[in-house]
Amino acid sequence: MEDVQEKYLEQKERLLGAIDSAKTILSDLRIFNRDSWVVRYPQLRDQSAEESTPVEVSTSKAPKRKSIRRSLSFADDPTFQTDVVLTPARKGMARSMTLASIADETAEEQSNEEDEDRLVAPSDAADFHVFRLDLKLGSHGSSSSPAALVSQLEKASIANLLDDRIGASMNHINKLRQRVEDKSSKVLVTGDLNAGKSTFVNALLKREVMPVDQQPCTTAFCEVHDAADNDGKEELHILKEGIPYSREDESTYTRADLSELESIVSENENVQQMLKVYLRDARSPTESLLSNGIVDISLIDAPGLNRDSMKTTAVFARQEEIDVVVFVVSAENHFTLSAKEFLWNASNEKAYLFIVVNKYEQIRDKAKCRRLVLEQIKQLSPRTFEDAEDLVHFVDSASAFQKDSQSFENLESSLRSFVLVKRAKSKLTPASTYLTHLLSDVDLLVGANAIVAETELERALEDLNRSRPVLEKMKNGREALDESLEHVEEAGSSRSRMRTKEILNDALVRVGQGKLGVEVSGLNMPSYPGFLGIWEYAREVRKTLLTSVDIAVKLAEDEARKITSTGVDKVFQLGEDHLPEGVERSRRVFMPEAMFSTDKLARKKARRQSGALLAGGVYTLGISLGQRPDMLETTFFDIFDVQHQFRIHFSDKSSEEEGC
Numbered sequence: 001m002e003d004v005q006e007k008y009l010e011q012k013e014r015l016l017g018a019i020d021s022a023k024t025i026l027s028d029l030r031i032f033n034r035d036s037w038v039v040r041y042p043q044l045r046d047q048s049a050e051e052s053t054p055v056e057v058s059t060s061k062a063p064k065r066k067s068i069r070r071s072l073s074f075a076d077d078p079t080f081q082t083d084v085v086l087t088p089a090r091k092g093m094a095r096s097m098t099l100a101s102i103a104d105e106t107a108e109e110q111s112n113e114e115d116e117d118r119l120v121a122p123s124d125a126a127d128f129h130v131f132r133l134d135l136k137l138g139s140h141g142s143s144s145s146p147a148a149l150v151s152q153l154e155k156a157s158i159a160n161l162l163d164d165r166i167g168a169s170m171n172h173i174n175k176l177r178q179r180v181e182d183k184s185s186k187v188l189v190t191g192d193l194n195a196g197k198s199t200f201v202n203a204l205l206k207r208e209v210m211p212v213d214q215q216p217c218t219t220a221f222c223e224v225h226d227a228a229d230n231d232g233k234e235e236l237h238i239l240k241e242g243i244p245y246s247r248e249d250e251s252t253y254t255r256a257d258l259s260e261l262e263s264i265v266s267e268n269e270n271v272q273q274m275l276k277v278y279l280r281d282a283r284s285p286t287e288s289l290l291s292n293g294i295v296d297i298s299l300i301d302a303p304g305l306n307r308d309s310m311k312t313t314a315v316f317a318r319q320e321e322i323d324v325v326v327f328v329v330s331a332e333n334h335f336t337l338s339a340k341e342f343l344w345n346a347s348n349e350k351a352y353l354f355i356v357v358n359k360y361e362q363i364r365d366k367a368k369c370r371r372l373v374l375e376q377i378k379q380l381s382p383r384t385f386e387d388a389e390d391l392v393h394f395v396d397s398a399s400a401f402q403k404d405s406q407s408f409e410n411l412e413s414s415l416r417s418f419v420l421v422k423r424a425k426s427k428l429t430p431a432s433t434y435l436t437h438l439l440s441d442v443d444l445l446v447g448a449n450a451i452v453a454e455t456e457l458e459r460a461l462e463d464l465n466r467s468r469p470v471l472e473k474m475k476n477g478r479e480a481l482d483e484s485l486e487h488v489e490e491a492g493s494s495r496s497r498m499r500t501k502e503i504l505n506d507a508l509v510r511v512g513q514g515k516l517g518v519e520v521s522g523l524n525m526p527s528y529p530g531f532l533g534i535w536e537y538a539r540e541v542r543k544t545l546l547t548s549v550d551i552a553v554k555l556a557e558d559e560a561r562k563i564t565s566t567g568v569d570k571v572f573q574l575g576e577d578h579l580p581e582g583v584e585r586s587r588r589v590f591m592p593e594a595m596f597s598t599d600k601l602a603r604k605k606a607r608r609q610s611g612a613l614l615a616g617g618v619y620t621l622g623i624s625l626g627q628r629p630d631m632l633e634t635t636f637f638d639i640f641d642v643q644h645q646f647r648i649h650f651s652d653k654s655s656e657e658e659g660c
């Protein structure tokens, strides 16, 4: 008995420690996901049949350790795909599987554990248990094709879904913790009418509490608790139907004195009536069944089974909070039909039942009785039969109450350990299974994310290594480049300015002398038509000279274009010389013909046509003096002083033209 207690306590403490560690891990994971790294959600798929055959990794020390290859990808990034190896963890480790990239796998330490030791089967470990996200419920909820789905899911939204899951898991862990810590355990005592259930409960309590009668008398479910749970007061609480009981809330029950129990029970007509009976137990914790320091057992004395009570009791027994069902059968009558039906169903639900064969002392042929009862138990609850020594007890509750009885003491001891064993199963196992699944999920997440992080780190380091010398080179060459650029710019603009001035001055001087501004083929001074055509002649001369000035402007522009082109080439060359390889070059394209344009529409058009970024405008400045009617207006003075007239016009304009 003490062994069972110790084992239970040790297991419970270990589990509580593991629950707390898991909580810390989850909260760290949550913070990490929120502040440092968007946790990626891996998807592991089987590889093609040929590739997915288990890989056996063997060394001289360890002949056998099966690993499985899987293809790892991420829902939010279909481009990332890599092969990974799932290796079962070693015995004693909380982790069920280890995920490693193929490259790491060969370097993994080997173990000689056999596969049976694994906590989770390899195929199971490739999937999530607690953190399984239903990605079909993506933002629009309607998509079913994986490709469409992926495009809906962004890294951040998956990380949010995951955060919700972690939050829910933390809440669940808190509940599990409460359950593991909860010391209360409920034992339901049921059986045939008049089998002696109340007498048995009284014998366990070493006190006459439950009403005992030769006629069927227990008509309510009486749940017996230690009075310590009721501030030390012995009392009866009559529960109200349909209202959840809370000891702190008096509106949920009616108080009564313990002495009223008998009359309340006998007068009750409600088959589902529940009573809470708070009893003081003067015995020491080692003797007391109700409050033994490890689990606080509450006994529920149920009404005898008949057609009315059968269903209610079966529902009651099925409740999760009922750890153990004790079935009392009279040694005189063996199992009735109702008993058989109940036992059959209950043993399907709970597997193991605790059976008390009561009123055993009166039986003359005890061996026969024992044999017959056990035969029936074998049929009704095979698992209980297998463990009959601990689970089937032949006692006489009535006499156990009066004098010490070895068989009854054995029963008590077995019942306590059975409650503990069952509690370990009902309260500790769900928590430890959940933790195993949870940690296996965390492991999968961590493993997959480590692989992504490593890939990203490698890529970032490569980028950094590539960029660092480039940056250094660019930093060092910056000053020289600035200077050279300035030089090219200044040289180009001063040369353009000088050449423009030269060309235009020259043209104006020549026009002033009555000659064409520039000599070009096809442009000649008109010939004198005689005095009668002098007016027209003056106009023609004016037009020709103005056109020659236009041509001079055009020449100056062309010259500036050439100079600028050379400058631009030099700038590009400087870029080539200073910018290291791999640095993106400017896409801007210089189009000399676009210089000197003031026409925005034309510029846009040219940009569309070339498809490149343009510098400058399109066409010439277009001052076209030879086309301007105001300039062509011939005056009386033109006839006498053509040369003087032009000098007045162009000495005013020359400064503007220089600036163009």
Ligand SMILES: Nc1nc2c(ncn2[C@@H]2O[C@H](COP(=O)(O)OP(=O)(O)OP(=O)(O)O)[C@@H](O)[C@H]2O)c(=O)[nH]1
Pocket (backbone or CB within 6 Å): 192, 193, 194, 195, 196, 197, 198, 199, 200, 211, 212, 213, 214, 215, 216, 217, 218, 219, 302, 303, 304, 305, 358, 359, 360, 362, 395, 396, 397, 398, 399
């Ligand atoms: N000789 C003997 N009589 C017993 C024993 N247990 C119970 N009885 C008697 O059997 C009768 C019924 O006992 P109860 O304890 O009331 O039986 P019960 O199963 O609680 O009855 P209901 O709840 O009304 O179905 C009473 O007269 C008891 O004195 C026993 O171990 N030996």
